[in-house]
Amino acid sequence: MAEYLSPGVYVEEFESGAKPLEGVSTSTAGFIGLAARGPVEGLPQLITSPADFGRVYGSYLSENAFGSYRFLAYAVNQFFTNGGSRCFITRVAPSDAKTASNETQKDSVLSIAAKNPGAWGNQIRVVIVPASKAKTPIFEASEGNRYRVKNAAGFYAGDVVVFANGTEKQYNRIVSVHDQVIELAEELKGDVVDTALVPTKVLSTSEFTVNVLYGTESETYEKASLNPEAPNYVEKLISRSNIATVQVLKASDANVAPLEQIAGADAAVFEILLSGGSDGTAASLSAADFIGEDFGPGKRTGIQSFIDNDVVSIMAIPGVTDPNVQLSLVAHCEILGSRFAILDLPREATKVQDVLAHRDLFDSSYCALYNPWLQVFDPLDKRNIFVPPSGTIAGVYSRSDTTRGVQKAPANETLRGVVGLDVQYNNGEQDILNPAGVNLIRAFTGQGIRVWGARTCSSNTLWKYINVRRLFIFIEGSIKNGSSWVVFEPNTEQLWARVQRTIEAFLTRVWRDGALSGTNPSEAFYVEIGRSTMTQDDIDNGRLICVIGVAPVKPAEFVVFRITQKTGSE
Known part of the structure; x- marks a missing residue:
């Protein structure tokens, strides 16, 4: 309570209504892979264009040197080509990569x-x-190698100084500086005082x-x-x-x-x-390099470096199909609960049974598999090559989120910058792969190359569709970020009412954007908070429990038109 001690009129402000919730971004991607240069530990670096990537991480890597590990630059380029606007990058370097230095120069300072x-x-x-940062004439020479100068600004104890008297130079070192008096390590020789308007004898720092x-x-x-x-x-x-x-x-x-x-x-x-720098070799790479190490804040590597990043919502390691790495990436997304992994299949896994064998390694609603690899132009070799689809698909996710919203399944979207497919799958093969949760990319006559699947790798039918999982990531992240003001507030009915109004207002906006099904808000969601969701024990232990139910929209995956013959008598 405020104190009222003297008579008068007091005007005070207080908050009683709902606080608006702002939706979190779902279009920011995170990539991990090999690059020509760039930091290999610490926070992932923000990249906003292919040119930005080139400045920080260098150009494309050689196929002869790194094979299937070289696709980070291509994936980032495809991400921006297909509608991405920002991503974060963590570089991985082989264990035998070396840093260029001047170590070969002996007795270097x-x-x-x-x-x-x-x-x-x-x-x-x-x-x-x-160079020299400061210079001044000497006005008076005192005992003990002390010299009163015109201006001692820029002179510091330990600095090397040079006294110039025409062509003659005397080097010395400063012992102390006090007011306009500089004490030197040795006495200057000759007449050093110069009080002329334009001095010719000058004491200067040496840098x-x-x-x-x-x-x-x-x-x-x-x-x-x-x-x-x-x-x-x-x-x-x-x-x-x-x-x-x-x-x-x-x-x-x-x-x-x-x-x-x-x-x-x-x-x-x-x-x-500098010399001695080396990119290392692909043979020295292992799953551990991509999984990374946790050496503490600011020193994490690989996947672990994204623990410190709370902006990324889409993750990919382009071209790396080692099950250990992919399973670690999926586990990372599941633990944080705020991001979704896009996984590549090995390029040689083209037969249905090979694709299914790799698919069976995963059972998670936080990841999706895409196949086949895509044909794009390689600026390095000036020819078409095949690249993994994860970077392109991440761009499609970002474009779909920006233009339609996270509730729209990122499928039936054309791929930009893609001129062909490594494998052409037919309907019969997709009849097997689609129910298994493998999203195919297919070419259709007159319709270009399109993403033709929208399923996660989950066996739980509630989380079968990518847009459902990513919609929940969006809702959960938005509520978490926008509700921090509730912490340590008095856990009373007034607080419960404010929280309920805040979340209902946010979900109503989500429903109006078309992300929730139902003809009215009551059919689209419900928010329960109060004695029905909390016991006295919860309140005594500082817990405020709010139960939220939402009805996400599902994609029209199978469009069926039933046609019959209409006779004249009908």
Whole structure:
């Protein structure tokens, strides 16, 4: 209760009505796979276009080097071609992949390495040139190597400085800086005082500028220092680089210019080339690389890295059909309950019995299988190749969600950028595969290539259709995200009424969008909360229980027109 101490009129605001619930996104995809470059641990990276993918993860991988593991770039390109707008990527690298560095250079002051493993790092050049961040004339020389200067801004204890008197240079090191007095490690020789309007004797800091170059990318870090106490310490500056990392190995305490320490001699420009980077080999890859390791927040790899991401709702590992990896991906989706897995079949599994043998490994409503592989153009080899369908299907999911809504089954949709199929299945073969939960992609005369299936891999007929499971993911995620305000509120009838109004308003909007069946809201859903759903023990233990029932729409999978002959007497 507010305190009222002095007489007057008080105006207060309070909330009593329902709080609007905002629907969560269902069109954001998550991909895992091999790439030419990019981080291999930590949070998945947001990608919003194929060009964005190229900047972060590089170009296409060679078929000779990586075979069926190379399809991440193709899948991402197909995702955007087919209507996707954003995805998150986690890179997997072979265990024998190596990071390019300058380790071959002996007695190096700086240890420079590519940001992440791969042969791409062998193209990195680091160019270092001298620089200075501050300079000032000396007004007075005092005892104890102390010098009063015009402006001490930019000078820090530990900095290497150079006193220039015409062509003569004296290098020194700062011991301390107080007000406008700088104490040096050694006494400067000669007459150092210069009070002229345009001074010719100047005390300057000695730093260097680092240019990191890779292809068309370039990063410049100006006025870097080898002084750990300075805010422009080189390790601090380059820590934000997307190309390279830098570590100072052995900075000298001698009064020597930093660039001379790095280059080993007095030089105007010093260039460092990195080497030793390797993409690794496909033979060293295993299921463990894709499943990933949980080394804690910010250090997770593979599938585990998506634990920290709560935006993704569609998951795929393009071209990787190892049952251990696919089952781990499905388990990940089931545990989180907020995402759906799109699975590929091995390309060689074209016969019905082979397809069914792989299909029988799964029984989950959180995944769907698609076959066959798709023929698309390969920009790398300038020819048509076959790629797994998961990236294309993820784009179809995203497009269908955006244009129609998550309640629409992502089927009977044309595939963009696909010129052919690896296998042409007929009706008889689909009669066997469709009831088993294998979604075929088929070509129809005059109708292009279309997704011709909308079933999950679940044996539970309640969750037979993809759109039903994904609709529940949408509803559950929206209610969870929009109801956090309820936590720690007084568990009373007033709260129950507000919660019920909030959820009913949200579900009414979902029904009006066509996601729920029924001619009115009472037929489409119900929301129960109160003494009918909670006991006194629940209330005493801090539990608020709300029971929600919804009637999802089901796709018209079998359209039957019954035709009879009408006679003239009828």
